[in-house]
Amino acid sequence: MAALMLWFPFSPMATKFWLVTAVFILIFAIGALGLNVLTGYTGQVSLGHAFFIAVGAYTGAYLGGVGSRDITGLGLSAAIWIPAAGVIAALCGLIIGPTALRLRGLYLGIVTIGLVFIGQHIWVNAPRITGGPGGRTLPSITFGSFDLGQDQTIAGITFDSNALNYYLCLFILAAAMLFVWNLARTRMGRAMQAVRERELAANLMGINLARTKITAFVISSFLAGIAGALYGSQIHFAAPNPQTWDLILSIQFVAIIIVGGVGTVSGALLGSIFIGALPQILNNYAGSIPFGLIQTTAGGGGYISYGDAAAVVYGVLIIVFLIVEPRGLVGLAARARRLAARYRSTRGAPPSVPSQRPASAEEVVK
Amino acid sequence: MTEFLEFLFNGIALGGIYALIALGFTVIYRASSVINFAQGSFLLLGAYLVAWLHVDKGLPFAVSVLIAIAVTASVGALFQIGVLRRVTGQQVFTIVMITIGLNVVLTALVPAAISSIGQSGSDIGDPWGSSTLGIGGVTLTYVKVWTVITTLFVLLLFFLFDRYSRYGLAMRATASDEEAALAVGVPTRRVNALAWGIAGAVAVVGGFFLAGFPSRADPVLGLASLRAFPAIILGGLESPTGAVVGGMIIGVVEELTAGYQPNHASWLGTNFYIVAPYLVMILVLMVKPYGLFGQRPVERA
Numbered sequence: 097m098a099a100l101m102l103w104f105p106f107s108p109m110a111t112k113f114w115l116v117t118a119v120f121i122l123i124f125a126i127g128a129l130g131l132n133v134l135t136g137y138t139g140q141v142s143l144g145h146a147f148f149i150a151v152g153a154y155t156g157a158y159l160g161g162v163g164s165r166d167i168t169g170l171g172l173s174a175a176i177w178i179p180a181a182g183v184i185a186a187l188c189g190l191i192i193g194p195t196a197l198r199l200r201g202l203y204l205g206i207v208t209i210g211l212v213f214i215g216q217h218i219w220v221n222a223p224r225i226t227g228g229p230g231g232r233t234l235p236s237i238t239f240g241s242f243d244l245g246q247d248q249t250i251a252g253i254t255f256d257s258n259a260l261n262y263y264l265c266l267f268i269l270a271a272a273m274l275f276v277w278n279l280a281r282t283r284m285g286r287a288m289q290a291v292r293e294r295e296l297a298a299n300l301m302g303i304n305l306a307r308t309k310i311t312a313f314v315i316s317s318f319l320a321g322i323a324g325a326l327y328g329s330q331i332h333f334a335a336p337n338p339q340t341w342d343l344i345l346s347i348q349f350v351a352i353i354i355v356g357g358v359g360t361v362s363g364a365l366l367g368s369i370f371i372g373a374l375p376q377i378l379n380n381y382a383g384s385i386p387f388g389l390i391q392t393t394a395g396g397g398g399y400i401s402y403g404d405a406a407a408v409v410y411g412v413l414i415i416v417f418l419i420v421e422p423r424g425l426v427g428l429a430a431r432a433r434r435l436a437a438r439y440r441s442t443r444g445a446p447p448s449v450p451s452q453r454p455a456s457a458e459e460v461v462k
Numbered sequence: 463m464t465e466f467l468e469f470l471f472n473g474i475a476l477g478g479i480y481a482l483i484a485l486g487f488t489v490i491y492r493a494s495s496v497i498n499f500a501q502g503s504f505l506l507l508g509a510y511l512v513a514w515l516h517v518d519k520g521l522p523f524a525v526s527v528l529i530a531i532a533v534t535a536s537v538g539a540l541f542q543i544g545v546l547r548r549v550t551g552q553q554v555f556t557i558v559m560i561t562i563g564l565n566v567v568l569t570a571l572v573p574a575a576i577s578s579i580g581q582s583g584s585d586i587g588d589p590w591g592s593s594t595l596g597i598g599g600v601t602l603t604y605v606k607v608w609t610v611i612t613t614l615f616v617l618l619l620f621f622l623f624d625r626y627s628r629y630g631l632a633m634r635a636t637a638s639d640e641e642a643a644l645a646v647g648v649p650t651r652r653v654n655a656l657a658w659g660i661a662g663a664v665a666v667v668g669g670f671f672l673a674g675f676p677s678r679a680d681p682v683l684g685l686a687s688l689r690a691f692p693a694i695i696l697g698g699l700e701s702p703t704g705a706v707v708g709g710m711i712i713g714v715v716e717e718l719t720a721g722y723q724p725n726h727a728s729w730l731g732t733n734f735y736i737v738a739p740y741l742v743m744i745l746v747l748m749v750k751p752y753g754l755f756g757q758r759p760v761e762r763a
Contacts, residue, residue: 195744198751202497202554206695207747209688210740221731343688347499347562354559404574411566415545418560422552 101266105259113376115258116330121372122265123326128352128364129272130319135350136359137280138312139292140196143346144208147215148317150341151188152181152324153334154219154226157234160329167227174237174244178268178325185321186314193313197306200295212343219336231335234328237264265326269365272319277361279315288312292359355414357426366425374413378406467600469721470714475606475671477713478613482668483690484697484705485620486661492637492700493657494546496554499561501665502684503568508534508666509673509683510576531666538662539655546658547651569684609671616667617706620660624702629656637700689736692743698756707754712739 105115131145160177163169192211196204219226226232236257237244244260255263279285287308290298299305328334348371356367421428483501490498508530515526541564549557595602624630635643636653644650665687672686693712697704720735727734752758 195748199747200751202491202699203695203747203751203753205497206691207744209691210744213740214737217731217734217737220733343685350555351559351562354555358553358555404570407570408567411563411568411570414563414566415560418556418563419545419548422549422556 105262112258115262117373117376119258119261119265119330121368122269123323124352124372125365125368126269126272127320127323128349128368129276130316131349132353132364133276134312134316136353137292138288138309140309140312141202141205142208143205144211145320145349146341146345147211148185148188148320149324149345150215151185152321153328155181155184156325156328157232157334158225160235161232167232168224173239175239178322181325182318182321186318189313189317193310196309209343212346216336231333234332234334237329273361284311355424357424360426363424363426370425375406375410378409464600469717471602472606473714473717475609476717477710478610479668479671480690480693480713481617481706481709482613482664483687484693484709485702486665487694488702488705489657490661493654496557498661499558500564502687503565504534504538504662504665505669505672505687506684507568507572508669510572512670514576527670531663534662534666535659539659542655542658612667616664633657692739696743696746696753698753701755704753704755715739715742
């Protein structure tokens with residue numbers, strides 16, 4: 097899988113369209129990984145992820161962007177503003193985390209929705225930092241004189257700008273995945289999972305609930321902030337439009353981890369691929385959906401447009417998929433592996449092997 | 463003073479709508495511990511059906527509303543029977559995601575389908591227009607007067623049903639302990655389907671009046687339902703009484719903020735009224751983490 101992803105920009109599939117889609121998928125996977133730490137591992141439902149994404153994007157814009165008369169911008173290197181976006185978002189997480197000490201389950205989920213709306217209000221009303229209702233631009237990712245917004249030649253190979261962004265995001269995602277993977281096996285990671293399973297029991301075992309939950313919030317919002325900065329730099333814009341940092345974005349992240357597999361590292365990536373690529377595929381091929389209903393003139397003749405048809409198919413696929421495999425893509429993969437293992441054991445090994453094992457065990461006893 | 467009364471009345475009208483939307487969420491949460499993210503699309507379906515039946519098909523207004531209620535309630539109940547029953551016992555997450563899936567489907571399908579078979583598009587054709595009623599110097603629009611009357615009527619119906627009917631009792635029994643209810647012979651599957659049906663039905667009334675203010679059915683109507691979230695949390699997720707009280711508080715807070723904040727506290731920024739309900743909600747939750755009427759679950763390690 098890793099090799100496949102490294103090779104992807106050189107594959108014949110990597111047209112500009114798919115390469116750009118892939119970059120967004122990677123960015124979403126970084127953000128989703130953060131949500132998975134909070135929701136998947138620690139069991140704290142959050143619908144406020146879009147807020148932290150926005151914090152990351154605006155931090156990136158503020159530190160990396162070029163200032164104008166009305167908007168402050170420091171024009172720093174991406175080596176500073178990408179990590180800084182994570183740190184600032186993590187600080188916000190540190191401030192907001194303590195609400196989780198008081199609230200449980202869906203109550204917390206809905207309070208974090210409040211975060212999204214309060215955030216929207218701040219973005220509109222702090223124009224020096226956020227550009228106000230009109231938003232502000234973000235620079236392309238630049239390290240010194242090395243600009244990922246342009247095609248670059250390294251060691252004789254010319255890399256497309258999108259491919260460069262792809263590799264950067266892939267690198268950050270890989271680092272994040274490794275981090276979360278290891279985190280799950282540390283003392284803190286085990287504590288998080290204990291809190292998810294049963295908070296009271298975890299507390300009785302001596303786990304510090306406050307520290308565990310707040311740590312989860314901090315890690316989650318750190319990754320969200322990084323994803324936000326990358327996202328903003330890819331769309332070159334950060335604005336509080338209804339479409340950008342709203343609840344839909346939060347829900348999309350929740351969708352990613354549920355479809356991918358809650359509380360798994362690979363689930364965040366698999367879910368992002370599914371949720372990120374599916375609408376693109378559907379939009380591309382909606383023309384060949386065999387219904388007489390669907391016409392190219394969107395709304396013109398009063399027929400269902402491609403976009404709407406794609407959305408319907410997308411929703412139906414999510415429903416059907418979760419009925420068939422409620423554990424998500426990770427569950428599907430596990431099922432496939434089990435099936436493959438059974439296939440191998442019935443074909444590869446002669447049936448006498450199982451009966452030999454007790455015999456050999458007896459020999460050991462002798 | 464007249465200004466204040468007008469704001470207050472508008473707040474109560476808006477609060478009534480929020481109460482209806484919140485009631486839909488609450489009934490489903492009580493039955494299945496799931497927040498139904500498709501509630502907004504039920505509103506949408508209701509409003510579009512009324513627009514189509516009343517304006518295009520020329521049916522009397524009340525009949526259109528009743529048909530819309532029947533259709534939306536059936537959609538809710540059928541969804542529970544056809545889809546959610548298959549994932550009983552799965553993680554809450556998975557079920558919530560399925561309702562999000564339904565929301566995606568209906569939000570795309572309903573406006574497109576209705577506008578493809580109808581001519582008028584989304585004009586909801588409300589019978590009151592912008593006519594107003596004056597009581598002692600206070601000017602009220604008829605739409606809002608009817609909003610208050612209808613929502614109070616529907617809420618009263620629901621509470622009578624919940625309190626005194628056989629199925630109301632069954633619903634409360636299922637809510638308090640599904641297994642125990644099943645053991646004493648309550649048809650919990652049917653009760654769950656009924657809860658979804660009721661949620662669909664109240665959504666139509668809420669959706670119609672929410673659309674009735676600007677008098678158009680609009681795809682963003684589904685998003686408007688999210689503004690009822692502070693109401694359900696404020697009241698307590700599983701309490702219908704809480705939904706009504708929470709809805710009223712949120713509605714009044716929103717209208718009063720919209721009325722006074724621009725002139726008296728302009729430093730809070732534009733459109734502060736959208737945020738105000740959430741701030742009230744957060745403040746209340748810091749004191750009472752399960753809302754005003756919610757129950758703190760007994761926990762055993």
